[in-house]
Amino acid sequence: MRIVPDGRRNSVALADVPPLSRRCHVRIRTKDCEKCHPIAHFDRTAVTAPSSLHFQCRSLHHSRHPVMSHNWQPNEPSPVGIWHKTTLQEAREQQELQRQQNQPFHQRPVLTTTTTNVVIGQKRSINDVRPQLYNGPPTLKRPTPGPSNTPTPGFTPSAFIKAPSGPPPLTASTIDYADPIATAAKGGIPSEYSQRRALPSTPTSTSDPLLSLSHPAYKLPRQLVANFASLGIKTIYPWQKQCLLGPGLLSGDKNLVYSAPTGGGKSLVADLLMLKRVLDDPAGEAKAILVLPYVALVQEKVRWLRNVVGGISRSGDLGQKQPHLEGKQQLWARRPDKDTIRVVGFFGGSKMRATCADFDVAVCTMEKANSLVNAAITDCSISKLRAVVLDECHMIDDGYRGYLLELMTTKLLCLDQQVQIIAMSATLTNISLLKDWLGGHSYETHYRPVPIEEHLVYDGKIYPATTTASLLKTATQLDTRNATTTTTTTTTTTAQGPPPFTTSSLQHIRFIHPSLHREFKDPVLNAVVALANETARAGYGVLVFSSSRAGCESDAVLISRVLPSFQEADPLIRERRLDLLNDLRSSSTGLDPKLEQTIPCGVAFHHAGLTTEERELIANAYDAGTLKVCVATASLAAGINLPARRVILHGARMGIDLVGPAMLRQMRGRAGRKGKDEVGETYLCCRRNDLEAVVDLMHADLPQITSCLVSDERRIRRALLEVIAIKLATSREALDEYVGRTMLACEQRLAEKETEEWEDQIRGYIEIGLEKLKEMGFITVTVDERFETASYSTTKLGGAIVASSLDPEDGVFIHKELERSLKGFVMDGEMHVLYNFTPVSGLGNGTSINWKVFWNEMEKLDESGLRVMSFLGLKPVVLNRMLQGGILKETTDEEKDTARRYHRFYLALQLRDLCNEVPIHRVAQRYDVPRGTVQTLAQTCQGFAAGMIKFCEAMGWGAMAAALDHFADRLKAGARADLLSLSKITFVKSRTARVFWDNGFKTVAVIANADPKELVPVLMQAQPNKVRLEVKDEQKYLDKLLAKAKIITDSANRIWQIEMQQELMEEE
Structure with a gap:
């Protein structure tokens, strides 16, 4: 057999191929090919001489490769590599290759080959098919790099640590310009990405000094300007300058609502105004709240603001003595960051009992921000609040969550304190409504730094x-x-000319070729x-x-x-x-x-x-x-x-x-x-x-935002209940004034209705809401006959609902559930407690029940869990019916409550697994849900559990509150009770905490006093998957674990110091 050039690109041919009666693999070694596989594979079930086999290089961009020519006579043993391969040898070779790839590179054996004479058609013995390290012809050796021949990427060490190969590669369709002839006549159009765009440059501080953040007009601290510069912000855009220099904005005397496109730099304006209000307070007690719609945005913003305020000292003496604490040690005065700006994030699952003493800048979701304002008004610390920023304020007309922005903002507008409200969005159309409601300035721009x-x-x-x-x-x-007149199209075009629409009337600029792959x-x-x-x-x-x-x-x-x-x-x-x-x-x-x-x-x-x-x-x-x-x-x-x-x-x-x-x-x-x-x-x-x-x-216009307080009666009822509970409005006149400050009332005024007409409508909404609240048992009315006035106050139940941030309708259901639990709480297990941690609203979002899983988990329940099911009225016969395709009715209120209980218990089963240190991905597999859904459920239930604890405390149910509090800690830690102390440490949760415990690190003090190097083997043991790496990558991996171990010991030290301080305080 001879290997000869074929004359085609990337192709050679095999000439003088002898007859072959069985399947064979012909392998040809190519030289100096660094971009394609070094061995070309040929499969042919039957070849008759004379015949030829062709191959084409996998790298289509390569030119023809020179090949090593070999001559072979049919009557001689093959020195080239026409040889038979059994299935057993193929499997063993693949197994050996996989084993080598899992070894560090320096431990892999040197690839050697042995010469084996193979006669065509002769069946080999088992000894002839022993696994070989080189998957190729026995007589061909792996090429060795010479002085001018660098190793191919296929044999570099990194190739042995590569990710597992997936499906075969595909080729994407090409994209061409619509008129290539005209393009070529004009000299051609450069590539979509090779051309430089001629764009107007943004003015700099050289042309306008006010574009520099260090300009005296802004009166920003040097450290703050330096921090912004280190983050890449040294100048601002012209529109930002005009917005900031609006009358009364830098001094905090005026509110602001503005709109700018996404990516236009709108967040910087709010950050500067908010931080300036905090830093300019001479007493050093100013607070600010930044409201964002999503948890991910809260977490990202917290990281950003901590970088912005790093190293900035506050004005005033924060360590000064306070009369009401004189004679007591003030723990907060010994904080390492007592003179710095504390940026704290509040969202679902985070600290529930938050007060103004816990932060300087609070970054919150809508629900948490409303709770913070309620708490600040109740404990009279609202006077410290200087600024509130509402990001994505267009969501104020969202009936599910956004209406809380209107409730919170209206409370702030009713206060005598000067709180600067800054609202911004990229999608505001009727900005004038918000301007009139907030009583401030408005600014609108369409500028984008990148068009x-x-x-x-x-x-x-x-x-x-x-x-x-x-x-x-x-x-x-x-x-x-x-499509309906295909029979007459041709004659119409011929007789009357072309139709109104032609190719030239709707010109596409580029087109995408169809793909030959069935996947596309x-x-x-x-x-x-x-x-x-x-x-x-x-x-x-x-x-x-x-x-x-x-x-x-x-x-x-x-x-x-x-x-x-x-x-x-x-x-x-x-x-x-x-x-x-x-x-x-x-x-x-x-x-x-x-x-x-x-x-x-x-x-x-x-x-x-x-x-x-x-x-x-x-x-x-x-x-x-x-x-x-x-x-x-x-x-x-x-x-x-x-x-x-x-x-x-x-x-x-x-x-x-x-x-x-x-x-x-x-x-x-x-x-x-x-x-x-x-x-x-x-x-x-x-x-x-x-x-x-x-x-x-x-090309649609953005919808105008409107108030959604009266689109659902439950929202106006919650608004009234909250202001009565925090004693912001307790008389009918005060309630009228509060509702008159809402965006709803402002919207009615701007609609050019008669004053008496919209005032009558507002009074009607209030009257209906108050009657319903009295009917539900949330408020009481006290009438002073002498002055013919009525005052409103909340009942214990109404106060508990507001304290726990519940919707009034959900509060009714929760009260009935907890009140019934008091009569027969199952304390010898965990299912009853965890059931009360599951939320009662939003259950349809990603929480559909897999009834087969529900049935299987029910069969595994112990006697305590079965008693909980029976106590809640959950019946196995119903589960069996649902398993067979039945429908859970939700027509009447009673049926809706029953359906809620089935949903809540199903979620409680997942919480049970998490509290018993089952990893998230295992829970996700067991219940056939995405692992992110399980994690979101755990975080949501943590926040809801904190609300339940507050509810029980407000109702005076101390024993139940204590039981719920204990399991809330377990839910947050994702561990059993013995690991609760360790789970307070950063990075030590669930499985990791158990591994620390099993290795003898059973207390915070032991970890705090440990050498970080001692913790590295423990962290390696805690990894869910064992990773085999090359030496240099293994060292990098160990360095990462060592850095993580240092963070763990530092966190343990801080916790240990706080515990020691608390013990000293108790001894005194």
């Missing part, structure tokens, strides 16, 4: 979205008309993948929004298959991606199989099904450039801050419904990264049946 180019992708064609609305509507109508037959999916591939290969970041979690993961996998492989990536990027994989593998939930497949190619997905730790690692890796493509759900568009050069919308739906105009702008507003991109791009890829709706959506 956005918007496109619509339809049927493989890319249209500029800003100019084709009416034409696309015409195209849709014509498509519909042509869907033109929308093909467009998404092609656009993502184009940007990622150019080195820019891509953010893809999908309609569901499953769509997220599917899109990420397909995009990863068209991008360069792990071996083709830059060595530094490879190392960082391996670090990311190891970090995810070392997390409490382990590494997701799909992320393990996509991350090596620079792609990941980001949705609520992932845990907080996973989402944070992915977001940081994307922001650092380690990942090039991030696929997220549309519902997280407002909850993540991940800007990108190109934003791609895989449809415009969230589930089965179209997204709203505000949400669409949130997603498209993520395009463009200041300092990294010259321009941002958005591509909305839609289907034929969505085309007209999508065009309307893209």
